[in-house]
Amino acid sequence: MATDSVRSMELAQWQAHQAGEDRRRRFLRSLPAYVLLGTFSASAILTFIWALIMSLRPNRELFTYGAWALPKVWAWQNYVDAWRQMRVGRYFLNTVLYSGVGTIGAVIIAACTAYVLARVKFRGRNLIYYLFLISLMIPGYLALVPRYFLMRNIGLVDTYVVIFLLAWTGGLSFNMFLLINFFETLPTELEEAAFIDGGNAWWIFWRVMFPLARPGIATIAIFTFMGQWNEFMIPLIYLRDPAKYPLALGLQILSFNATYSATHTKLFAGMIIFMVPILVMYLILKDRITEGLTVGAIKG
Amino acid sequence: MLQKELRKLIWPFLVPSLILYLVIGLWPNIEAFYWALTDYDGIAPRQTYVGLRNFQYMMNDDRWWGAVSNTLYFAVGTVFTLLPFGLLFAVLIMSVRRGHGFFKTTVYFPSILSLVIVAFLWVFILDPTIGLLNEALKALGLVDPLKRLLGVTALNWLGHPKLAKPSIIVVQLWSALGFYALLFMAGLAKIPAEMYDAAKIDGAAGWSLFRHVTWPLLFPTTQTVLLLLIINGLQTFTLIYALGGGGISPLTQVMATYIYRTAFTDRRFGYATALAALLMVIVMAFTLASRELTKREVVQY
Missing domain, CATH: 1.10.3720.10 (MetI-like)
Incomplete structure (x- = not known):
């Protein structure tokens, strides 16, 4: 009885381990997909956020601090x-x-x-x-x-x-x-x-x-x-x-x-x-x- | 009886729109064949008939043939980038287990933007002095290696003869990828799951599954996408016009912008229509050619 339950626990652990392994392998296999999709999605979202930030910078800051900087003064104006x-x-x-x-x-x-x-x-x-x-x-x-x-x-x-x-x-x-x-x-x-x-x-x-x-x-x-x-x-x-x-x-x-x-x-x-x-x-x-x-x- | 009643709708519903369509939509196309044989500056009381002189002039118009060759470059360039990447992104979005909806939404996002906005943003990204890209490259110390690699003296993305056209293709890829990926996704969704199951039982997986199941069954969609890419590519206007700002350099001039300019800047309306007639012939020739070249047995399922 006792050995049986131990065995079934071991089996469950082993199955869980296998499932984890599967998940990891699946994840690794789909990693390139996520990287590629993620890069493009990020380019779309970040371009929008960048445009939003640019719209809130005073114009002179663009030439002093360049295109990557955050606003020093928020120009809602x-x-x-x-x-x-x-x-x-x-x-x-x-x-x-x-x-x-x-x-x-x-x-x-x-x-x-x-x-x-x-x-x-x-x-x-x-x-x-x-x-x-x-x-x-x-x-x-x-x-x-x-x-x-x-x-x-x-x-x-x-x-x-x-x-x-x-x-x-x-x-x-x-x-x-x-x-x-x-x-x-x-x-x-x-x-x-x-x-x-x-x-x-x-x-x-x-x-x-x-x-x-x-x-x-x-x-x-x-x-x-x-x-x-x-x-x-x-x-x-x-x-x-x-x-x-x-x-x-x-x-x-x-x-x-x-x-x-x-x-x-x-x-x-x-x-x-x-x-x-x-x-x-x-x-x-x-x-x-x-x-x-x-x-x-x-x-x- | 019902038909007799419904016939009352012909006058209020069909006749006005038919007249609008015939006068505004269709008639100017027919009139165009006469316009192509005339010379008109928009000021004189009427056009002067010049026969085929516009077409003779066209033969020696180097700027026009430059525009034709640029257009073909862009059309071929977008076919070879948007078709494979559209398909790849569609397959990837369909295959990921998480974030399916998120990727679908964000990948299509650039395609909803006006091309005026797309051009404006990319002019700032690609600006040689204050642009995002060059500032990033400078920070990473990649400016000089890249210059050497590309064989140019300055990374003037939209202005350098070597860089301008490929840069525009990248902008087009960014702006239209989502649209074509979505078209491919619709085609992929139509392939029944049983086809995949059957192929898997036969031992197909990965690449061979794509090669022997997805690709042949997706072929009608691929044909449509190819046709749309060619038709849209040959008639591209707004992006080129907006990227050019005030004047479009001969480097990036395309047929549509040259026709617009010939008509509304140079005020040579007859000649512009002759050019448009040739554009029509080119579009139709490519449409027929792509249909012929991709003609094959459609797989029934």
């Missing part, structure tokens, strides 16, 4: 100066406006178009479907000049409207094809039931189908918003008046001018203001973003 003097506040509000109106419009237009093409049968539907498909195959630069003159001729250069219009039409085909696929997964019985209950077409779409398509619509909305928030080329081409610049364009021009005026650390403050809303959004919606990305990117 950088954010105030960036927001007011450097017009980052203005750029921020413009960016909110462009991203907000751009995203809402783009989503509604894509959803309405997609629904009709997915569910309504009429002559010429296939033709229209293929017309929308064409623009997915043409690189964007071909129409650069003709589109600019189209906008210039109707007097839209340097207006808010041109930014909205290009946000609504820019990703239209792509968003629409994603949503067509989404609508096609929903059963037609839903519409039939809503119709029998006396719903008209308008009601069927807004009250039944649009809410059901919410997961697809949310994905499109998130990616359109992030794309619009960071959009650079369209404002660069179409806007003249600095009061209308979004953050991406305003800060790019400021950073170019900073070579001559000593405002580097204030610019870091501006860049932090630029990136924080997207960062917060990313941290809140990260699962949806990382999943949606793969739906969006695999377009064949």
